[in-house]
Amino acid sequence: MYRYLRRHKKFPNVWCPGCGIGIVMSAIIRAIDRLGWEKDDIAMISGIGCSGRMPVYMDFNTMHTTHGRALAFATGLKMVKPEMHVIAIMGDGDALAIGGNHFIHAARRNIGITSIVINNSVYGMTGGQYSPTTPTGSLATTAPYGNIDQPFPICELAIAAGATFVARGTVYHAVELDRLIEKALVHEGFSVVEAVSYCHTTFGRINKLGTAVDMLRWQKENSVTREAAAKMTPEQLQGKIVRGIFHEREFPEYTAAYAKIIEQAMAGQRRV
Amino acid sequence: MAARLMQGNEACVEGALAAGCRFFAGYPITPSSEIAELLSRRLPQVGGHFIQMEDEIASIAAVIGASVGGVKAMTATSGPGFSLMQENIGYAAMAEIPCVIVDVQRTGPSTGLPTKPSQGDVMQARWGTHGDHPIIVLSPSSVLEAFLLTVRAFNLSEKYRSPVILLMDEVVGHMRERVELPPRETLEITDRVAAHVPPEWYFPFEDPSTDVPPLAPFGEGYRYHITGLFHDRAGFPTERVDEIDPWIARVFGKINQHLSDVLSWEEDFPAGSRVLVVAYGATARAARHAVKLARAKRYKVGFLKLETIWPFPEEVTERLARQCKRVIVPEMNLGQLALEVERVVGRQKVRRVNRANGEMITPQQILAAIEEK
Numbered sequence: 001m002y003r004y005l006r007r008h009k010k011f012p013n014v015w016c017p018g019c020g021i022g023i024v025m026s027a028i029i030r031a032i033d034r035l036g037w038e039k040d041d042i043a044m045i046s047g048i049g050c051s052g053r054m055p056v057y058m059d060f061n062t063m064h065t066t067h068g069r070a071l072a073f074a075t076g077l078k079m080v081k082p083e084m085h086v087i088a089i090m091g092d093g094d095a096l097a098i099g100g101n102h103f104i105h106a107a108r109r110n111i112g113i114t115s116i117v118i119n120n121s122v123y124g125m126t127g128g129q130y131s132p133t134t135p136t137g138s139l140a141t142t143a144p145y146g147n148i149d150q151p152f153p154i155c156e157l158a159i160a161a162g163a164t165f166v167a168r169g170t171v172y173h174a175v176e177l178d179r180l181i182e183k184a185l186v187h188e189g190f191s192v193v194e195a196v197s198y199c200h201t202t203f204g205r206i207n208k209l210g211t212a213v214d215m216l217r218w219q220k221e222n223s224v225t226r227e228a229a230a231k232m233t234p235e236q237l238q239g240k241i242v243r244g245i246f247h248e249r250e251f252p253e254y255t256a257a258y259a260k261i262i263e264q265a266m267a268g269q270r271r272v
Numbered sequence: 273m274a275a276r277l278m279q280g281n282e283a284c285v286e287g288a289l290a291a292g293c294r295f296f297a298g299y300p301i302t303p304s305s306e307i308a309e310l311l312s313r314r315l316p317q318v319g320g321h322f323i324q325m326e327d328e329i330a331s332i333a334a335v336i337g338a339s340v341g342g343v344k345a346m347t348a349t350s351g352p353g354f355s356l357m358q359e360n361i362g363y364a365a366m367a368e369i370p371c372v373i374v375d376v377q378r379t380g381p382s383t384g385l386p387t388k389p390s391q392g393d394v395m396q397a398r399w400g401t402h403g404d405h406p407i408i409v410l411s412p413s414s415v416l417e418a419f420l421l422t423v424r425a426f427n428l429s430e431k432y433r434s435p436v437i438l439l440m441d442e443v444v445g446h447m448r449e450r451v452e453l454p455p456r457e458t459l460e461i462t463d464r465v466a467a468h469v470p471p472e473w474y475f476p477f478e479d480p481s482t483d484v485p486p487l488a489p490f491g492e493g494y495r496y497h498i499t500g501l502f503h504d505r506a507g508f509p510t511e512r513v514d515e516i517d518p519w520i521a522r523v524f525g526k527i528n529q530h531l532s533d534v535l536s537w538e539e540d541f542p543a544g545s546r547v548l549v550v551a552y553g554a555t556a557r558a559a560r561h562a563v564k565l566a567r568a569k570r571y572k573v574g575f576l577k578l579e580t581i582w583p584f585p586e587e588v589t590e591r592l593a594r595q596c597k598r599v600i601v602p603e604m605n606l607g608q609l610a611l612e613v614e615r616v617v618g619r620q621k622v623r624r625v626n627r628a629n630g631e632m633i634t635p636q637q638i639l640a641a642i643e644e645k
């Protein structure tokens with residue numbers, strides 16, 4: 001584990017004690033460790049938010065970009081360095097509010113980037129305003145009367161937009177999460193893992209959901225695997241988090257498709 | 273190369289390729305679209321990459337990402353797209369990532385006059401993004417200059433690890449002229465300084481021997497952190513004043529201490545000139561003609577054409593203006609660069625000639641200003 005952390009970076013980190021982002025970080029590290037990838041071959045690109053701070057601690061090629069734009073930066077890098085493993089780390093606001101357009105277009109292109117969307121149902125870093133994944137009816141600092149928006153279903157959105165690998169895990173099921181991340185990392189095209197986390201500091205407090213431990217327990221009790229979910233009625237599934245791989249299909253990866261364009265153009269052909 | 277009829281946007285493409293540009297990301301907008309169209313065909317022919325992104329924010333982000341991968345990269349847009357790019361232009365300045373942004377200006381604000389010329393983005397090019405940072409902005413006034421200044425934009429960007437803006441206008445972008453491009457071998461091409469120290473010794477944001485530390489591409493053994501936050505020499509976020517102040521000093525210094533390299537202009541200033549005309553971009557052509565007409569009428573007029581407009585060439589403007597009674601600044605906006613000229617030479621001396629309605633300023637209009645008492 002320490003092998004993947006930055007020696008010179010002063011710990012502790014910026015996250016609140018008990019935050020789920022650290023669990024996602026260790027799940028990513030375990031997945032990469034099992035794959036045995038070289039650190040030099042990995043680029044980790046994040047947006048802005050609590051989630052966006054993850055790369056600073058990790059000993060890869062790391063880039064902390066602007067809010068919502070991680071995937072757009074990652075796209076440019078992946079195009080010119082297709083051999084690199086490019087991982088985008090985003091919060092739910094990052095990926096789906098300000099960066100929603102980049103998210104669906106990266107999925108549509110099927111570019112070989114692994115997106116880890118850390119879903120804590122709220123804007124963490126700015127202090128608990130409602131986000132595109134805040135459940136309807138929940139309180140937030142900008143929803144003092146209760147949120148009236150519908151939350152985005154991240155996985156369904158990714159599938160509809162064209163992502164070729166889509167999975168969801170929770171930070172309570174940390175070992176399962178690293179298996180999902182590992183599968184996403186080795187997938188050729190655009191892969192998405194929704195890592196369901198929590199923010200006990202802002203979202204938890206205002207909605208009286210208890211401590212970090214209480215929120216983890218809630219995840220344990222209110223999530224089911226995809227297999228179990230298949231046997232449940234819609235009423236039983238109400239309010240449950242379904243975990244597992246939702247979608248896996250093949251489609252030409254973008255940089256590989258572009259490599260063919262280069263090949264043909266250099267050979268003087270007009271059309272691929 | 274044989275002489276041929278070429279458009280400004282096309283010359284910009286040729287300049288980019290000659291300079292070594294191998295990545296373009298963009299989103300179509302008049303009057304810049306020909307740059308994207310031509311590069312979509314030309315880049316893969318030389319092993320480069322073209323991508324049409326979902327918007328201009330994504331385009332500049334992808335350009336920065338590609339540059340971090342070690343490739344010379346650019347985007348091209350016009351006013352509305354340029355506005356969208358601002359936050360990430362600031363990122364490139366903060367993280368010191370070389371990239372070239374071409375803004376073929378059209379009349380604004382807002383969607384404005386899509387196919388009409390303007391020079392309305394002068395201040396946006398300088399101050400469009402938030403916060404304090406230096407920027408380099410070049411403005412061509414002919415098709416040949418579109419080629420030459422695109423090459424320079426890449427060179428300066430690589431040399432100073434800075435975003436460089438090529439501020440064209442619709443007239444230069446769309447105008448066709450017969451040009452003979454200089455052969456590749458005669459062009460001076462600058463590449464960013466590569467890192468040679470062992471990775472443990474590498475500091476991407478400080479080098480004791482130079483103001484512009486080497487930039488190692490991602491994926492080649494130098495693992496480091498890049499951020500838009502104020503950072504220490506290793507790239508890690510910092511709030512320490514003793515780390516922030518030196519950064520500010522270095523990043524401004526790396527450009528301000530090399531003004532003789534960064535600034536370029538053309539002066540045509542016969543001894544005894546009493547009036548100075550300062551112009552840039554397409555307006556410099558009308559201004560040059562006006563100066564010719566005035567001289568034929570025996571007016572003593574000097575002419576200064578600026579190619580670098582930011583940092584503002586204070587010294588030459590001051591030196592020439594000092595010898596004159598009046599300075600005339602024609603531009604296709606309501607007086608943007610004139611503000612800088614006024615700052616340098618004093619307001620009483622400056623006579624503005626402006627037009628922001630989509631029409632070009634004519635030589636006659638400038639001549640009339642020269643003839644004023």
Ligand SMILES: Cc1ncc(C[n+]2csc(CCOP(=O)(O)OP(=O)(O)O)c2C)c(N)n1
Nearest residue numbers: 048049050051067091092093094123124125
């Ligand atoms: C353009 C822009 N708008 C707003 C912000 C302020 N901001 C910083 S973090 C953040 C939201 C973070 O929420 P999320 O992406 O869900 O990540 P989290 O902090 O919850 O991990 C916002 C709105 C910003 N940095 N940039």
